[in-house]
């Protein structure tokens with residue numbers, strides 16, 4: 471593991487990776503009560519950005535130019551925006567590109583192809599994102615909330631509760647930042663273009679619904695309005711908020727949906743994913759089958775393998791029966807034990823037997839690679855989803 475030099479100077483009050491576990495800096499909330507981040511061009515569509523420029527007395531097309539720098543060229547330094555008169559650059563970037571994410575700490579492993587950044591937001595909240603380079607693709611795993619309110623007991627973020635939702639631009643900027651890192655060529659033997667986004671960092675994306683959907687639009691609309699990624703290459707992972715899944719169906723997007731199931735029976739899922747007390751296994755699976763039917767896209771079923779908790783052969787068989795014949799694939803995640811947790815990862819032979827039984831039931835199953843484990847994924851939960859498409 472390497473601690474990378476920071477791209478920007480570290481401020482005296484930040485810098486502890488342990489704080490990334492959904493915990494805000496001391497008194498952050500007291501200092502800035504529910505303070506929203508400043509508006510950024512990524513919060514707005516192109517028309518909205520042009521309106522801001524016009525209100526400032528600038529020509530509206532300056533908004534297109536600055537958008538091309540940000541989304542098209544991945545440039546955020548006003549000094550490089552030479553097509554805009556020098557006198558206007560600072561005003562325009564101050565109004566449309568305020569700094570939202572300050573890197574507090576950067577770590578890398580896997581020969582530099584996995585890189586985690588801990589960010590401080592304007593109000594002191596801390597979130598993480600992870601960049602993962604592969605020979606054929608570059609994926610970024612991003613956060614949608616500071617903290618999380620879903621309280622899953624095996625998840626580090628879940629322990630500290632929700633601090634706040636991220637703004638659309640705070641979500642988008644994680645991706646644009648890492649697209650710039652990838653384009654700089656620092657990922658050895660990986661393509662220079664970031665192509666995939668997984669919402670598997672901190673937070674429950676469907677609990678920050680409107681901003682996450684807006685972020686998906688921004689990420690998938692071509693430049694200069696957005697980043698121009700493919701919808702199919704964006705994965706939204708959820709604990710299973712059924713009404714929000716139905717809203718997502720109505721959006722008519724073709725993003726990949728991942729469901730954090732973790733148990734095939736209500737007794738255990740009520741404990742592992744407490745929102746199951748509201749929407750039961752059968753209900754949440756029905757909802758994802760509606761999503762699969764509407765989009766034609768295979769749903770990814772996430773299942774953290776927890777020793778002697780959810781890894782029994784009978785649970786593999788029950789899961790196999792629930793998923794057999796469905797447009798689904800299982801992604802087993804070796805549990806990344808969180809500090810102080812009473813739980814551990816399943817032994818490899820138990821994991822292999824679980825896989826064997828699922829496959830015997832005709833359910834495509836993969837075991838997630840343990841990318842970034844050395845740098846603690848982020849909260850033990852960030853890793854590449856084996857996403858198809």
Ligand code: SAH
Nearest residue numbers: 625670673674707708730772805806850851
């Ligand atoms: N809230 C969303 C997305 C964030 S977590 C969701 O729950 O889907 C991304 C994935 O990592 C989820 O499947 C989550 O259950 C899993 N995860 C969380 N903590 C983990 C841990 N300690 N070990 C392995 N997987 C974990």
